[in-house]
Amino acid sequence: MVILSVCMIVGMESCKRCKGEDPGARVVNNGTSVASVQIKTSGGFTVNINNVDPGTASPYSNYAPGEITFTITVDSKEYVKTVQMDQCYNYDIVIDKDNNITSTSIERTR
Secondary structure, eight states: HHHHHHHHHHHHHTTOOOOOOOOOOEEEEOSSOOOEEEEEEEEETEEEEEETTEEEEEEOOEESEEEEEEEEEETTTTEEEEEOOOOOEEEEEEOTTTOOOOEEEEOOOO
């Protein structure tokens, strides 16, 4: 009975784990005006997210793991942030009220 219980617990925990899924990222705009973002992936692809209003966030987009460069334009100024994105993580690229850019990684558990 104990062995069966342990097997069930381990089995349920392993279902919650990420299994090599591509990372995802979004832009959270807490800045002063509309932001547009150009995303360059490690595979050479470019994705544009335009018109992220202040106080909003773009949806998560998935990319191949590797070095990702975000070029964010706010008030006609460009800000560049490069992030190493790993499998099984989501990343929030945050524009703060002073238009500074930070990134936070969030491990996926399912």
